[in-house]
Amino acid sequence: MSGPRPLPLGHPPGTAPRSALLTGADALSQELARLARLLERTRADFGAQRGDGVDRAAGLLLARLIGEGPARLSVLADAVHSDPSTVSRQLAHLVGRGLVRRSPDPQDGRAGRWSATDAGRQVSDECRQIRNHHTAEMLAAWSADDLARLVGLLSRLNDDLEAYRGRLSSPAGTGDPQEGPSS
Numbered sequence: 001m002s003g004p005r006p007l008p009l010g011h012p013p014g015t016a017p018r019s020a021l022l023t024g025a026d027a028l029s030q031e032l033a034r035l036a037r038l039l040e041r042t043r044a045d046f047g048a049q050r051g052d053g054v055d056r057a058a059g060l061l062l063a064r065l066i067g068e069g070p071a072r073l074s075v076l077a078d079a080v081h082s083d084p085s086t087v088s089r090q091l092a093h094l095v096g097r098g099l100v101r102r103s104p105d106p107q108d109g110r111a112g113r114w115s116a117t118d119a120g121r122q123v124s125d126e127c128r129q130i131r132n133h134h135t136a137e138m139l140a141a142w143s144a145d146d147l148a149r150l151v152g153l154l155s156r157l158n159d160d161l162e163a164y165r166g167r168l169s170s171p172a173g174t175g176d177p178q179e180g181p182s183s
Contacts, residue, residue: 046131054097054123057082057092062099062120072105073175099123 043056064079077084092115094100099120105111
């Protein structure tokens with residue numbers, strides 16, 4: 001008789017045994033590491049071709065300001081998971097290029113709020129258009145269904161990673177990874 005193998009006792013329906021999860025996690029980790037290396041190389045190539053003088057980290061700040069609106073330095077540092085002194089240097093670079101400006105915070109005049117300028121929006125938009133063009137060319141042989149499935153799965157992975165990061169920083173997240181979840 002063929003068909004799906006029954007799951008060992010102790011596994012909720014729809015979940016895989018721990019050994020299968022670990023094997024899958026190892027394969028996924030290897031592919032994610034490969035993807036990270038390829039993305040870094042591609043970003044470097046892309047940045048060299050662009051020539052706008054905006055590095056990846058500063059570009060993330062600019063994109064954050066465009067997408068979320070004006071923000072204080074501390075909010076930006078939290079959003080990009082970076083140190084405020086590092087973010088301050090990146091903002092100074094963006095200000096020097098005319099892509100970002102600082103204005104007084106209406107709720108606390110001693111603090112500043114950072115926002116993208118029209119030139120910053122233009123640079124970001126041009127960058128996004130070029131990136132989208134290259135991505136579309138790279139995926140030209142993919143079906144619309146495959147692309148939609150990939151986007152959905154990556155979104156789910158990102159959501160799960162964001163949620164899991166909170167567990168890593170909590171005292172309960174310091175346990176032995178071999179022990180598995182506590183009951």
